[in-house]
Amino acid sequence: MNPELCTLETCSIEDAYIHYQPSIPGNAIYIALFGILLVAQVVQAPLYRMWGFSVSMFAGLVLEVLGYAARILFHDDPFNFDWFLMNLISLSLGPVFFCAALYFLLGRIVVVYNGEDISRLRPKMYATFFISCDAIALVMQSAGGAITSTADDSDMRTVGTNVMIAGLAFQVAALTLFIYLGSEFAIRLRRRAAQSAGRRDSDRKDDEFAAIREKRRWKVWIFTIVLSTLLVYTRSIFRVIELNGGYDSELANDEAAFMVLEGALISIMCICMTALHPGVALQQKRRKRDSSVELLERTP
Template identity: 70%
Template sequence: MDPALCSLETCSIEDAYITYQPTIAGNSVYIALFGILLVIQAVQTPLYRMWWFSGSMLIGLLLEVMGYAARIVFHDDPFNFDFFLMNLICLSLAPVFFCAALYFLLGRIIIVYRGEDISRLRPRNYAIFFVSCDGLALVLQSAGGAITSVADDNSTRTIGVNIMIAGLAFQVAALTLFITLTSEFAFRLRRRSRRQQSSIADGESRQDDFALIREKRGWKVFLLSLCLATLTVYTRSIFRVVELNGGFDSELANDEIAFMVLEGGMISITCLCLTVMHPGSALGQRSHKEKVVQLLETAPMSPT
């Protein structure tokens, strides 16, 4: 049966691209939330001037709004392939940009802790490497979406979906490596801090330009929010791989509650963490921020 020839009056919902009508109330809440966060991020962009981070967040939030808007119009026409594809592609691609925003921050955190000597990579190389991985995941998911959108038969559409799954799987692999390297850095940093405390007890002292930042309560809260943002986007990415791998007719792909919680809910937490605790605010007040950013940009990129 060709879904394009169907409507809710003439065909069963079982013949649609998903076997339920997306809830208008739930998807409207997500549109409102991501829309508000989009405006806040737009205001924060010139305030903190973290262009790469803000650009990634703005693109991702815009895609989220478009994706949930597609789900709302999909409610009355679940047989419309264009609405289905818009929902699929926008909500699949948006987290790629949130991951990129996270990748941009690790190098700066290493510099704030003067941890170049205990880091696996130079601070700047974290962004270069992981954003490159993100770019490849984006290309694969975009290519898969493009093939799916122009396919005239199910076999070609299956190829497109498989390419999208490969992109999502690669994104999960990159995130896994990112979490591993970040955890290892945190472990080495904790071990070094213990040695430094012993040195201070013996009469030695160590101060640097970022000591005031690290001592602020807001910095600790920012680090916790960053961990939560990483965990939630990671959980969402694993969910989408499992969901798409089962096919569009699988039970998981047609479970709206699972989608609203593990897709919308997880990404909402990610975006809230990265907006409410903006990394620019964690680096100090605006009057002090320009000096901090300058130090971050000019700090040595190699171990000393």
């Protein structure tokens, strides 16, 4: 049976692409929230000029708005493949860009802690390596979406879905490595701090970033980075499990699970990265440049 020939009056909801009508109020809340965060990121971008981070956040937020708009359109027409695909692709690809935004930040953290000597990679290599991984994940998920959208039969749509799952799994693997390297750096940093606990203040006078690290907002921001990474990681694992079970699985048709493990987790992450923008923690507002910012920017 072709779902495109169905309506809510002529067919059961069990014959639709998802077996429920998405909540209009719930999805409207997410559209409004992501829309507000999108405007905030646009305003913040020229203030802090962290263009890699800002462009990644912008792209991800646009996709989130499109994805939840598709879910609202899907409410009255759950047999429409276009709305289903728009929802699937947008909400699958959006977090890829949020991962990219996070990848830009680990190298900055290494620089601020003067940790080049204890870091596995050079600061800029974190962004280079993990953005490359993100690009691969993006291509795989986009290719899967393209195959699914152009397939003439269910077998090819299954192939497209499997390619998307592979892209999501690759994204999870990259995030796992990112978490490992970040955790290892934190452990090495703690050990170095313990070993240098008795160092005299005169030995630390050349520390360009001490003023940044001593501020409360820096410590809060580090916590938000850890939280945001774990939120995206949890969401990505959920999506792999969800899609791996197929569109007819119980998890794929559990709206409550989707709204929490997809919508809520990504919302909290975006709020964290907008309310406490990295430029604030890094003191990177361009109205008044200082030597710390200049050194941070030219660090290889």
